[in-house]
Amino acid sequence: MSWSWDTKKAIEELVQGREWTNQLRDLLTKSVGDESGLELVGSEDLKPMNNMSCCDGRKSEDSGESIKSSPSASASALTLKDRRGSYKRRKCVASRTNISSALIDDGYAWRKYGQKKILNANHPRSYYRCTHKNEQGCDATKQVQKIQDDPPKYETMYSGHHTCKNTLKPFPFIMDHNDSSKLISFSNQHDLPFFSSSSKEDYKPASDITYYNGSSSSDYILSPPHLSSFHHDGISGGLDSVADIDDFLSFNGMG
């Protein structure tokens, strides 16, 4: 085999994709029977959630007025912290969690907004929100934490729905046209799910991923990122089982 690096990489990604798809199918076949395996946008509005403690209503607080004057900010010149955090701490998070052996790029565009040392944890936890939060009001967030490093293991907790359109990052594969005999064509590149090597953290496809529903009271299950429209025109044999799950999951992104 004298495949180019890109080609090999592509194949790796595809294999990985199949892995994930199978796992997703597993998950879905278990959860779809009862209630709502995959819940679509809007349904959480109907949830009782009596306490309503969840899902941020920060910023733009009607309540009275700005600032309850923190001790320091009260008198000091309005240096900074004009009205810094006026947010509600979200509580019932972790709608879905997965554990993988490497940092996965789930295809969405995330923006890191914080990092915290966690008690009893050897590694800090990173906080990400959807890049399109401002433009489109997408409230999806995730937290990533390394939970082990001999064989490295990362835990990723997703919460919130991606309500943004165009959530996926551009497809990275650049096939060498000289190598067109092995060209893999996708009918809908725009929606392709798997993607590796973002700039910094060196995301890599993970070999073992475990999805599970993190919250006991389960406000909702986040649909595992995309996986919904993975077309596989030029491939035969490798990606079995993708077709049916594709049909099954035809809700695609924003429903």
Add this chain to the structure above:
DNA sequence: ATGATTTGACCTCG
């Protein structure tokens, strides 16, 4: 210049 990340302050909840 613009957008992403870093990082300490700030904020809420238990």
Add this chain to the structure above:
DNA sequence: CGAGGTCAAATCAT
């Protein structure tokens, strides 16, 4: 009051 989640100025990257 401490732990965990978020904000935003400073810094870094493109």
